[in-house]
Structure formats: C-alpha cells, structure tokens
Amino acid sequence: MSDLKEIPPNTLAMFGISGGLLGIYLSPLFPTAGALGAICAVIWSAEAVRRVAKYGLGTGVPSIGQIAMGMGIIAAMFGLAIVKSMPLAGPILALVTASIIGFIIGWFAQNVIKMKIPVMIRCMTEIAAGGALIIIGFSAAVAGNFDFMGSIIPKVFDNGVMLAVFWVGAMAMLHPFNACLGPDERQKRLLYLAGSTGAITMAIMGIAATMTLGASGAATLILGIILWLIFYKKFWDEVYNDAASVIGTGLIPKTEA
Amino acid sequence: MVLLDPTTIIDILLIGLSGTLICLAVHFIPVGGAPAAMAQATGIGTGTVELAAGSGLVGLITSSYMYAYEPSADVYLVMAAGAMGAAIMLASTMLAGGLIYAYGVAVPFASAQVKKDPITGERQDIYVSKGTQGQGIPTICFVSGVVGAALGGAGGGLIYFVLMGYYTPLITTHAAAVAGVFTMGVFYVNSVIPSYGVGGTIEGVHDPKFKRVVPKDVFTSAIVSMLCGIIAIMIAGGMT
Numbered sequence: 409m410s411d412l413k414e415i416p417p418n419t420l421a422m423f424g425i426s427g428g429l430l431g432i433y434l435s436p437l438f439p440t441a442g443a444l445g446a447i448c449a450v451i452w453s454a455e456a457v458r459r460v461a462k463y464g465l466g467t468g469v470p471s472i473g474q475i476a477m478g479m480g481i482i483a484a485m486f487g488l489a490i491v492k493s494m495p496l497a498g499p500i501l502a503l504v505t506a507s508i509i510g511f512i513i514g515w516f517a518q519n520v521i522k523m524k525i526p527v528m529i530r531c532m533t534e535i536a537a538g539g540a541l542i543i544i545g546f547s548a549a550v551a552g553n554f555d556f557m558g559s560i561i562p563k564v565f566d567n568g569v570m571l572a573v574f575w576v577g578a579m580a581m582l583h584p585f586n587a588c589l590g591p592d593e594r595q596k597r598l599l600y601l602a603g604s605t606g607a608i609t610m611a612i613m614g615i616a617a618t619m620t621l622g623a624s625g626a627a628t629l630i631l632g633i634i635l636w637l638i639f640y641k642k643f644w645d646e647v648y649n650d651a652a653s654v655i656g657t658g659l660i661p662k663t664e665a
Numbered sequence: 666m667v668l669l670d671p672t673t674i675i676d677i678l679l680i681g682l683s684g685t686l687i688c689l690a691v692h693f694i695p696v697g698g699a700p701a702a703m704a705q706a707t708g709i710g711t712g713t714v715e716l717a718a719g720s721g722l723v724g725l726i727t728s729s730y731m732y733a734y735e736p737s738a739d740v741y742l743v744m745a746a747g748a749m750g751a752a753i754m755l756a757s758t759m760l761a762g763g764l765i766y767a768y769g770v771a772v773p774f775a776s777a778q779v780k781k782d783p784i785t786g787e788r789q790d791i792y793v794s795k796g797t798q799g800q801g802i803p804t805i806c807f808v809s810g811v812v813g814a815a816l817g818g819a820g821g822g823l824i825y826f827v828l829m830g831y832y833t834p835l836i837t838t839h840a841a842a843v844a845g846v847f848t849m850g851v852f853y854v855n856s857v858i859p860s861y862g863v864g865g866t867i868e869g870v871h872d873p874k875f876k877r878v879v880p881k882d883v884f885t886s887a888i889v890s891m892l893c894g895i896i897a898i899m900i901a902g903g904m905t
Contacts, residue, residue, distance in 0.1 A: 466865035467699070471857045478853030485847060486896045489903035496849045505896070512892065513854070516885040521878075557836075557904065566840040574849070632815045 414595045417459065421534060424452025425503070428541035432499045437546035437619060437653070440628045442554075446577070447635070448607035451599055453538025454606065456586040458598055460531035461585050465523075469589065472535065477574050479509045480539025486529040488556035489542065495555055502540045510536025542577045543558025548618045549628050563620045569613075578613050580605040585609025592654075597646040605640035607632050677825050677894035684855045684890020685883055686820030691717045691837070691859040691878055693813025694755065695806035697870045697884060700798060704770045707777060707799035707806060707868050709762050713860030714853070716755065717817055721852050724751030724818025728825055743826045744819040751818025752811045759802050759810055766801040774801030778872045784808060809869030817856075825847045827894075831901040847900070853895045855886050 426530040430447015453476065461469045487502025490496075514532030517523050544554055550569050551559035564570050588594075614629025668812050697708025702725050709716060726751025728743045735742065766772055775792035776782065777799035782789055784804045793799050802810070825848045832840035861880035 413846075447716045462776050465861065467714065468865070471712060471860055474718070474787050474853045475857035478850045478857070480700040481846060481850040482854070482896055483891055485843070486900055486903075489900045492903055498869055504768075509889075509892065513858070513885075516889065517858070517861055520885050521858070522881075524863055560837065561839045561843065565846060566839055568842075569843070570846050574846075642881070 415598070415599070417455070417457075417479055417534075420452045420455050424538055424541065428452075428538075428545055429499055429503070432541070432544050432554055433496070434544075434549050436553035439549050439552045439617060441623050442545045442548030442630055443613055443628050443632065443634065444545075446542045446549070447603065447610060449538045449541035449545060450577075450580045450609070451602045452606075453535045453581045454541065454602035456534040456538060456590075457582060457591075458585040458595070459527055459609065460525060460535070461589070463525040463527070465525075469586040470578075470582050473578040475513070475566055476535040476581060477543070477548055477578040478539075478584070479536040480543045481540075481570075481574060483495075483536065483540045484543045484547075485507055485556070486620065488560065489556060498556070499541075499544050502544060503549035503599050506536040506540035507533050510534070538581065543573055543627050544572045544582065546577055546613045549610070549619055550625075552617075552621050552624070567620075569570045569616045572612060572616060576609045580609040590595035592650060592652060594646075595642060595650045596657075597650060600639055600643040604636055604643050607635035607639050611636055673898055674896060676827050676831070676898065677891055678822055680851070681887050683732060683820040683823035683827075684851055684893065685887045686823070687717070687721060687852060687855040688859045688882055688886030688890075689879065690721070690813040690815075690817030690820065691856050692863065692867060692875055692882070693809045693816065693870055694720075694740050694863070694867075695759075695802060695810050696860075696863070696867055698865045700866065703773045704800045705797040706866060707801065707803065708866065709759060709776070709802065709822075710811075713863065713865065713867075714856050715759070717856035717860075719758070720751040720755040720814040720851060721817040721856065723754035723823045724748065724749060724814070724850065725825060725852070726850055728818070728822030728842060731822075732826065733841065734877035735847030740823065740826050744822040747818035747820075747822025747825075748815035749818070751814040751821070755814035756807075756811050757856060759807055763802050772800035772877070774803045775799050776868055778868050779805070780837065783871055801859040805871050807871045809871070810885075813869070820855075821848055821852055824851055828897055829891075831898060832904070835901060842898075843862040851890060854889060854893070858882060858886050858889065859889055866902045867878065 427448025435442035483506035488498040510533040514529035551563040611632030618623025627651045700706035704709030723745035728747030729876035731746035773792040826843035859882040862878040
C-alpha cells in the first residue's frame with residue numbers, strides 16, 4: 409500500500425540497466441554473469457509491468473510481457489547484428505533501440521489507440537528495454553558471449569533455445585504481477601517473486617548452457633537453482649507476512665492495489 | 666544509402682503490409698477472454714494474443730515448411746500455406762472449444778452483438794442468458810475466426826518470405842532460424858497492439874467494435890511494422 413515505503417522506479421531502472429549491462433559485458437569471461445544480469449533486468453521490468461498493468465489493460469497482464477519480448481527480440485537482434493567493427497557497443501545499442509521502439513509503441517497506444525494510461529509511454533519504454541536486456545543476458549549465458557554472428561546464431565538461434573529464452577523470459581517478466589495482483593498487492597512481495605522467476609529461468613538456461621558450453625553451463629544451472637530457492641523462500645515469507653492480517657482478522661482488505 | 670533502393674522500399678512496405686494483415690486478423694478472431702472462459706461472453710475463452718499468436722505461429726511453421734521443401738515456391742504459395750495452417754489451427758481450437766461449450770457447459774451458442782446471425786439468419790437475442798454477453802461460438806464468429814486466422818497466417822508467411830530473401834544469401838543455413846525468430850517478434854508486437862485497441866474482447870467482423878477500432882489499430886500497426894521492416898533490413902546489412 410501507499411503508506412509502505414516503495415523502491416522508486418528510477419532506482420529500479422538504474423539497478424536493471426546497470427546490473428543487466430554489467431552482467432552481459434562480463435559474460436565472455438564468465439557466462440553465468442549474463443544470466444545474473446538478466447535477473448536484474450527481470451526484477452526491473454516486472455516492476456514496470458506492475459506499474460502499467462495496475463491501470464487494467466483489458467487484455468490481461470500476459471499481453472504486455474509478450475509485446476515486451478517482441479520488441480526486445482527485434483531490438484536485441486538489431487543491436488547485436490549491426491555493430492560489426494565494435495561489438496562492445498552491441499548491448500547498449502540494443503538497449504537504446506528497444507527504448508525507441510517502446511517509446512513509439514507507447515506513444516501510439518496512448519495517443520492513437522487512446523488507452524488513457526498516464527504511465528503508458530514510460531512503462532512501455534522500460535519494459536521494451538528490459539525485454540532486450542533479458543534476451544541478450546540469457547542468450548549470452550547460453551552462447552558464452554554476445555557475439556551475434558559467431559556465437560548467438562549457432563548456439564541460441566539454430567538449436568531453438570531462442571524460443572525458450574523468449575517464452576520463459578516473458579513468463580519471468582509477466583508472471584510476478586499476474587500472480588500478485590489484487591487487493592493488498594505489495595511491491596516487496598512482487599520483487600521477490602520476480603527474483604524467483606528470474607532465477608528459475610536462469611536454471612532452465614543452465615540446462616541449455618550445459619548442452620552448448622559444458623561445465624560452465626552447469627555452474628549457471630546450479631547457481632540458478634540456489635538463487636531460486638533463496639528468492640522463493642523470501643517470497644514465501646512475504647506471503648505469510650502479508651497474509652497475517654487477513655488470517656488474524658478474517659477480513660479481506662477492501663482496497664484494490 | 667541502401668535503404669532508399671526501390672526494391673528495399675517495396676520490401677519494407679511488404680513487411681508493413683504483413684504486420685497490418687496480422688493486426689487486422691486479430692479483429693476477426695472471436696476473443697472472449699476470461700468471461701468467455703466462464704461461458705459469459707461470446708467467443709473463445711482466452712486472450713487475443715494467445716489466439717492470434719497460436720494460430721499465427723502454426724501458420725509460420727506451415728509457410729516455412731513450404732519454403733523449405735519447395736525451393737521454387739513463390740510468395741503466394743508461401744502465404745497460402747501459412748493461411749491454411751493458421752486457419753486449420755484456429756478452426757480446431759474453436760471446434761474443441763465449441764464441443765466443450767455445447768456438451769460440457771451446456772450453453773446455446775448466441776451472439777449478444779447482433780439480433781440475427783448474418784450467415785444463418787437465426788435469432789440470437791432470445792438465446793442470450795440474462796446478465797451475460799452471449800455464449801459459445803455462433804456460426805458467424807466461427808467463420809470470422811477462420812478468415813481472421815487465414816489473414817494472420819498469410820501475413821506471417823509474407824514476412825518470413827521477405828526476410829528469407831534477405832538473409833539466405835548472407836547466412837545460408839542459419840537464415841531460417843533468424844527469419845523465424847524475427848517474424849515471431851513482429852507477430853507478437855502486432856497481435857498485442859490490436860488487443861489493446863479492442864480492449865480484450867471482440868466477437869468478430871459483425872461486432873460494432875470492429876468498425877470503430879480497425880482504422881486506428883491498422884494505422885498503428887502499419888507504422889510500427891514498417892519500422893520493424895527497416896530494422897530487419899538493417900540487420901541484414903550487419904551480416905555481411
């Protein structure tokens with residue numbers, strides 16, 4: 409609720425962007441870092457989904473996760489493919505491209521389709537950028553680095569792991585708010601659930617990475633499972649904490665989140 | 666600048682057109698959302714994106730199969746294969762859903778938006794239960810859904826065909842995966858935009874909402890898809 413202190417959107421955006429990019433840039437040395445970066449982006453974009461979906465999209469929360477991944481994958485492919493001579497610029501270019509696509513779609517949703525959601529443009533920009541970072545991060549964890557032509561196409565696109573990155577990544581982003589929405593929805597609980605969905609996505613990417621990279625993939629798998637257990641326990645505790653007032657009084661909270 | 670080449674411009678317009686086809690397709694599909702899942706609204710009981718993407722991706726599989734096994738296939742054949750695959754997928758979804766609505770939930774199929782079914786001419790309003798927005802999948806919704814899925818599948822096939830033309834000379838064996846994933850991205854963007862326009866539920870071509878929302882959704886999709894087309898062609902520039 410509003411009387412509880414929430415982490416401001418800008419702080420989370422800083423966390424998502426810096427954590428995501430740092431993880432992606434460290435992935436050539438240590439592929440697991442790509443997945444850890446993607447978890448930062450998952451936490452950020454799940455909170456952005458929360459802010460926009462609170463207004464009621466009329467189509468269900470999953471739609472916004474899917475459009476985020478649709479925009480993210482287009483921008484990620486563009487950003488990574490276009491930089492031939494300076495591959496280090498790839499992830500940043502993908503992030504910028506995703507933000508531009510997200511801004512344009514958000515602008516059209518607000519002004520042409522007339523959705524009347526005040527945070528639409530900002531949140532659409534954020535989730536598109538988050539989607540691009542999630543896709544690059546998890547792809548880098550499977551491919552071992554973020555070289556589009558050399559690693560990502562043969563190790564992520566050709567064997568179809570991309571579909572798992574796309575779908576499980578979308579689930580990681582949209583599930584937290586889809587599961588937590590309703591009365592007494594709180595940011596802290598959602599953030600822990602986002603961490604847990606991100607971590608279980610990391611574990612799934614670990615299985616794929618074991619196939620493509622071998623031993624370093626197994627590190628992603630094991631770390632993913634450990635992180636999932638930690639975050640899920642935290643989420644579990646939050647659920648019990650929040651449910652205490654309902655169990656104690658038997659009254660359902662009146663306010664809609 | 667390679668983007669100003671006439672063939673490139675035509676290809677960008679074709680990708681814009683296919684995105685527009687996908688967007689238009691969503692409006693034809695009878696999407697009922699959560700109310701329909703409880704048989705309280707006409708249509709299939711799931712979201713717009715799930716239906717459009719589910720049928721469209723099957724269309725993408727059938728069109729890519731056509732492209733892969735018939736090297737001389739022209740664009741119409743690839744689009745027709747996509748349309749067939751998507752239409753069969755959605756028709757079977759609606760058939761299975763209809764069986765459940767009729768024999769499981771036991772509701773009469775009726776549309777709340779029209780008084781008489783435009784195809785069969787049967788009265789609708791007397792069969793609509795009080796407090797609901799119609800139930801099940803009446804004939805007009807079924808036909809509209811099949812037409813919509815065919816449009817979506819054709820649109821998916823068209824993007825795939827255009828992209829394969831760019832990527833195959835550059836990355837040969839990897840082209841199908843890259844073009845397929847890009848098509849999927851464009852598909853999701855273009856199936857969510859109209860679902861925001863229709864606000865979650867639409868019965869099909871006979872729904873009054875159809876005329877109201879199609880122009881602005883199609884305009885948005887055309888612009889966004891052409892942007893995607895420019896990006897797709899620039900990706901090809903990065904592969905050389």
